[in-house]
Amino acid sequence: MKLKRGFFIRDVLKVAPELLGKHLVRKYEDGLVERKLITEVEAYRGEEDMAAHARFGKTERNIVMYEKGGYVYVYLIYGKYWMLNIVTGGSGHPQAVLIRGVEGITGPGRVGKWLKLNKSFYGEDLTKNNKLWLEDGVQIRSRDIKRMERVGVDYAGVWAKKKWRFFIEN
Numbered sequence: 001m002k003l004k005r006g007f008f009i010r011d012v013l014k015v016a017p018e019l020l021g022k023h024l025v026r027k028y029e030d031g032l033v034e035r036k037l038i039t040e041v042e043a044y045r046g047e048e049d050m051a052a053h054a055r056f057g058k059t060e061r062n063i064v065m066y067e068k069g070g071y072v073y074v075y076l077i078y079g080k081y082w083m084l085n086i087v088t089g090g091s092g093h094p095q096a097v098l099i100r101g102v103e104g105i106t107g108p109g110r111v112g113k114w115l116k117l118n119k120s121f122y123g124e125d126l127t128k129n130n131k132l133w134l135e136d137g138v139q140i141r142s143r144d145i146k147r148m149e150r151v152g153v154d155y156a157g158v159w160a161k162k163k164w165r166f167f168i169e170n
């Protein structure tokens with residue numbers, strides 16, 4: 001059962017840790033369906049968050065972040081890796097969760113490669129999409145969720161120190 005819109009239309013700092021243990025589901029063109037538990041995520045919250053793509057306001061690149069929660073925000077880094085982000089919150093409040101790891105795959109670039117992401121995923125509605133969606137998985141106890149600083153955002157000053165990376169401790 002796909003997660004409903006209500007799950008996503010909440011503050012990113014509530015949604016991000018609750019994504020841990022959910023199934024990320026990909027249906028490929030050949031009909032193969034794969035499910036993997038989400039094991040690591042990072043939260044980005046609003047224009048005030050100097051680590052977020054919304055820090056410079058609404059642009060052509062990040063416009064989907066300003067939609068209501070439940071949409072896909074993908075972007076290319078290093079000309080090579082597509083990053084999967086899930087938009088959260090209400091319309092006009094840009095927030096997103098970067099999927100950093102799933103069971104057996106660590107690193108957001110590797111997750112994007114496994115999913116065979118490309119620009120066509122940008123703006124897809126996870127509540128209606130038939131090639132990528134999220135489902136309930138296993139309940140993760142709050143004591144098993146660890147928090148650390150986000151990765152690769154040293155340029156963001158105090159925002160780089162926010163412990164908005166959530167992961168399941170093995």
